[in-house]
Amino acid sequence: MNELLLYVEILLPALIAGLLILLTHIPLGAKVLAKGIIFFDLAIAQLAAFGVVLSALWLDIAQEQWLIQSIAVCTALLGACFLYYLRTFSVKHQEAVIGIIFLLSSTGVLLVLTKDPQAHDTFQQLMLGQILWVGYQDIAYLMVFTTLIAFFWVVLKRWNEEMAFYVAFALAVTMSTQFIGVYLVFASLIIPALGSQKASNKWFTASCIGVFGYLVGLLVSALFDLPSGALISWCMVLISGVFLVLNSSGSIVSVRDEGERRRSHSNSHCIEKRPPE
Amino acid sequence: MHINSKLYRVLIGLVIGLFSVKSHAVLNVFACEPEWKALIEILGKERVDVVSATNAFQDPHYIEARPSLIVKLRRADFLICTGADLEIGWLPLLLKKSGNQKVLATQPGHFMASDFVKRLEIPHRHDRSDGDVHAAGNPHVHLDPQRLLLVATELKNRLIQVEPEHERFYENNYRAFKTRWLSNMDRWKQQAEPLLGKEFIVYHRNWSYLFDWLSLKELADLEPKPGVPPNSRYLTALLSKTDSTQAKGILVSNYQNPKAAHWLSERTALPVITLPFTVGANDDVQTLEGLFDAIIDQLLINGEK
Numbered sequence: 001m002n003e004l005l006l007y008v009e010i011l012l013p014a015l016i017a018g019l020l021i022l023l024t025h026i027p028l029g030a031k032v033l034a035k036g037i038i039f040f041d042l043a044i045a046q047l048a049a050f051g052v053v054l055s056a057l058w059l060d061i062a063q064e065q066w067l068i069q070s071i072a073v074c075t076a077l078l079g080a081c082f083l084y085y086l087r088t089f090s091v092k093h094q095e096a097v098i099g100i101i102f103l104l105s106s107t108g109v110l111l112v113l114t115k116d117p118q119a120h121d122t123f124q125q126l127m128l129g130q131i132l133w134v135g136y137q138d139i140a141y142l143m144v145f146t147t148l149i150a151f152f153w154v155v156l157k158r159w160n161e162e163m164a165f166y167v168a169f170a171l172a173v174t175m176s177t178q179f180i181g182v183y184l185v186f187a188s189l190i191i192p193a194l195g196s197q198k199a200s201n202k203w204f205t206a207s208c209i210g211v212f213g214y215l216v217g218l219l220v221s222a223l224f225d226l227p228s229g230a231l232i233s234w235c236m237v238l239i240s241g242v243f244l245v246l247n248s249s250g251s252i253v254s255v256r257d258e259g260e261r262r263r264s265h266s267n268s269h270c271i272e273k274r275p276p277e
Numbered sequence: 278m279h280i281n282s283k284l285y286r287v288l289i290g291l292v293i294g295l296f297s298v299k300s301h302a303v304l305n306v307f308a309c310e311p312e313w314k315a316l317i318e319i320l321g322k323e324r325v326d327v328v329s330a331t332n333a334f335q336d337p338h339y340i341e342a343r344p345s346l347i348v349k350l351r352r353a354d355f356l357i358c359t360g361a362d363l364e365i366g367w368l369p370l371l372l373k374k375s376g377n378q379k380v381l382a383t384q385p386g387h388f389m390a391s392d393f394v395k396r397l398e399i400p401h402r403h404d405r406s407d408g409d410v411h412a413a414g415n416p417h418v419h420l421d422p423q424r425l426l427l428v429a430t431e432l433k434n435r436l437i438q439v440e441p442e443h444e445r446f447y448e449n450n451y452r453a454f455k456t457r458w459l460s461n462m463d464r465w466k467q468q469a470e471p472l473l474g475k476e477f478i479v480y481h482r483n484w485s486y487l488f489d490w491l492s493l494k495e496l497a498d499l500e501p502k503p504g505v506p507p508n509s510r511y512l513t514a515l516l517s518k519t520d521s522t523q524a525k526g527i528l529v530s531n532y533q534n535p536k537a538a539h540w541l542s543e544r545t546a547l548p549v550i551t552l553p554f555t556v557g558a559n560d561d562v563q564t565l566e567g568l569f570d571a572i573i574d575q576l577l578i579n580g581e582k
Contacts, residue, residue, distance in 0.1 A: 010347045010348065113502070227341035
């Protein structure tokens with residue numbers, strides 16, 4: 001019994017963190033998918049990391065965590081504002097620009113690191129956060145941040161809904177990547193949104209995919225002693241596959257639906273082919 | 278039905294695994310690297326039950342978090358790692374997560390091997406432009422048998438401190454190890470005589486302690502900053518440097534990608550020498566003794582020419 005409790009104790013903070021992150025990422029992900037700018041989050045996360053590595057040239061990383069975090073948020077916000085400005089462009093051009101931002105910020109990191117390889121550790125931490133290391137203190141931090149994002153969203157939405165989305169997104173991704181890493185952030189955004197496409201109750205289905213993805217992923221990773229983050233992504237894809245099959249099996253497939261399904265199918269194929277963490 | 282029965286079997290296996298009670302008579306040890314697992318098993322024999330967090334094919338700088346790691350550390354009575362910031366990316370987090378009082382930094386159950394030897398490459402000034410130098414110096418101390426013996430002595434003392442009732446047992450094991458190790462060291466030194474003062478190109482500063490012990494020379498470092506590809510000026514300088522000297526080969530360890538080494542090898546006709554970095558790197562290297570045997574063999578094959 002002791003052993004079982006031990007596993008519960010270890011997995012619980014990770015699960016809570018995952019659920020808190022899903023709270024913001026499911027609605028944001030649905031919007032990203034609707035806009036068709038799927039790699040937006042990768043570019044923003046990379047940009048945040050680039051900001052940190054740049055600032056590490058002048059600042060002491062170990063001592064000034066708060067400053068570093070603020071810089072990460074600022075660079076992510078700058079990128080988001082730039083993409084907000086481009087939002088009226090066609091999706092394929094936006095995607096190209098997003099790709100270039102990703103390219104510049106990741107190669108920028110390399111260029112800066114030649115001068116200061118010590119920033120490498122911080123950079124890795126920013127990009128490859130690991131969900132199992134989450135503690136209760138981090139959960140408190142996540143709660144504060146999630147409330148902040150919700151607050152920004154509600155306040156800014158009245159004034160400009162599009163702007164609110166970009167700001168909330170930049171904040172959410174900068175926060176979540178540090179705890180769960182880029183891959184899991186991408187999974188939490190896109191997979192629930194994609195898996196609930198066919199469902200009659202989208203929010204419910206998306207939440208199920210997210211929650212069960214984390215729950216099953218964490219359990220299986222404990223069972224077979226495999227890295228948790230990578231396994232959660234895989235479980236989420238499998239569970240959303242089940243939901244897609246369940247939801248489409250009962251319905252009459254029209255020609256338009258067929259086309260849509262093919263498109264969404266090729267998308268999910270894309271995700272499945274991403275290398276695990 | 279078929280799937281169900283399979284699932285059933287997995288669940289049964291899990292339940293048995295979770296509830297099986299381990300014997301409490303032994304000292305549960307959590308080792309960060311295989312070399313320390315090997316060393317503590319020599320001193321503790323059947324009295325220790327050791328798990329290693331990494332294997333010989335993993336870079337100990339960074340490991341993926343798995344639930345079992347936390348469970349293993351929580352269960353541990355003793356922690357043995359390299360220290361000198363080698364595990365800084367994950368060990369502090371793991372210690373925090375495990376909440377195990379017995380292996381916290383202030384406790385006798387917390388043993389950092391590199392704390393007990395003189396480390397090389399400690400920077401004189403704490404300047405970031407130095408490149409990837411750890412402020413604590415080069416952590417890979419296990420590749421010098423002399424330093425390894427020092428670590429073994431300290432480890433024996435520490436084990437006795439943790440389990441005073443077994444002093445005789447640890448003392449005897451240590452003495453047997455020391456006698457064997459000293460004669461091994463004589464033999465290795467003799468075997469390596471032809472290598473004295475020979476020059477090698479390295480791939481990261483993994484071999485500094487080995488070089489220090491055998492009086493080998495490090496001519497150049499192929500990728501001075503890990504994770505950052507060397508620039509063209511650096512490579513050009515490296516090429517002209519190798520042309521004018523008598524380097525014997527390019528050393529890479531078994532867990533590193535040998536790409537850069539092969540690049541240089543093609544241009545200079547120098548052999549790439551793949552050395553086992555720690556215990557478990559291949560079938561022949563299953564003990565600390567075997568590790569040094571294999572390293573010296575490999576160096577001799579190419580270095581005597």
